[in-house]
Amino acid sequence: MNFQESVGGGARACGAATSNQSRTCFLFQYHGSNEVHPGFPGPARSLSLDRGRVVKRQSGDNNELSVSELLERANRNLNPVQGGVQIQGDIAVSNSSDTDSCVQDGCKWPKSSDGNVYVPYVISNSYSSEHRGVITSAMNSISSSGCVRFIPRTTETDYIHIQSLDGCYSFVGRQGNAQTVSLNSNDCIHFGIVQHELLHVLGFHHEHRRSDRDQYVQVLLHNVLTGMENNFNKVNTLNEATPYDYNSIMHYHNRVFSKNTNPTLVAASNPTVRSIVVRNLLLRDFNRTNLVYCSN
Numbered sequence: 001m002n003f004q005e006s007v008g009g010g011a012r013a014c015g016a017a018t019s020n021q022s023r024t025c026f027l028f029q030y031h032g033s034n035e036v037h038p039g040f041p042g043p044a045r046s047l048s049l050d051r052g053r054v055v056k057r058q059s060g061d062n063n064e065l066s067v068s069e070l071l072e073r074a075n076r077n078l079n080p081v082q083g084g085v086q087i088q089g090d091i092a093v094s095n096s097s098d099t100d101s102c103v104q105d106g107c108k109w110p111k112s113s114d115g116n117v118y119v120p121y122v123i124s125n126s127y128s129s130e131h132r133g134v135i136t137s138a139m140n141s142i143s144s145s146g147c148v149r150f151i152p153r154t155t156e157t158d159y160i161h162i163q164s165l166d167g168c169y170s171f172v173g174r175q176g177n178a179q180t181v182s183l184n185s186n187d188c189i190h191f192g193i194v195q196h197e198l199l200h201v202l203g204f205h206h207e208h209r210r211s212d213r214d215q216y217v218q219v220l221l222h223n224v225l226t227g228m229e230n231n232f233n234k235v236n237t238l239n240e241a242t243p244y245d246y247n248s249i250m251h252y253h254n255r256v257f258s259k260n261t262n263p264t265l266v267a268a269s270n271p272t273v274r275s276i277v278v279r280n281l282l283l284r285d286f287n288r289t290n291l292v293y294c295s296n
């Protein structure tokens with residue numbers, strides 16, 4: 001390794017710069033008992049995107065909460081049915097359509113003649129300027145790499161309407177007409193949460209529900225809270241030849257929806273492997289977004 005330095009609650013170690021000036025870095029994240037787990041290679045620049053608020057665990061240790069932990073906490077008391085829409089975890093599912101398996105072009109946002117993919121948005125006036133800034137920063141972070149552009153809606157028929165409703169949730173993929181993205185102003189205005197919900201908007205599902213997940217994670221249903229089992233159902237996702245990513249911002253943490261604090265997700269090959277504490281998009285999430293939307 002060429003250098004190692006502290007980053008947030010962990011560290012990164014990077015090799016020498018290659019001819020195109022990119023460095024290969026391995027991310028490390030400290031967990032509660034000071035274990036260190038290697039992450040996946042990623043560029044150093046991915047770490048500069050961490051602009052979310054830091055939230056400490058209440059148990060006394062100083063680890064920061066991951067996006068999936070923040071989501072679980074924010075949605076803990078969420079009514080699972082809101083306005084005719086079912087909420088599964090942080091995913092809204094219309095009763096009239098099977099949006100839970102949004103994998104075909106029908107739920108992708110269309111590519112414009114200039115090669116960009118525009119996602120029109122309306123942000124509720126109820127947000128403070130600070131909260132609005134977090135939301136637009138998260139949009140810009142996704143737009144900074146590739147062809148997806150979030151633009152203020154003018155007359156477009158299909159658009160996302162970001163509102164401070166109860167909890168944090170989004171539909172998966174384009175629904176047609178206005179579609180709600182709920183980002184409760186008390187619980188959901190974190191940079192990583194906004195990125196996570198925007199990736200749902202773009203059609204991405206939770207990583208641990210990928211069609212090929214059985215090769216990578218084992219679900220321990222006997223530890224799952226009653227009524228939460230459907231959060232672990234596999235989805236017929238298009239994986240676009242991308243590797244399974246324990247460190248995706250779309251991967252839930254290993255005790256998600258646990259009824260007894262025991263793990264609900266363990267790595268299939270090595271049960272001691274845990275995903276790092278993810279607070280924002282890393283390179284592979286960007287790559288996958290670009291692969292789905294920007295190639296050809």
Ligand SMILES: [Zn+2]
Binds near residue numbers: 091196206
């Ligand atoms: Zn989600």
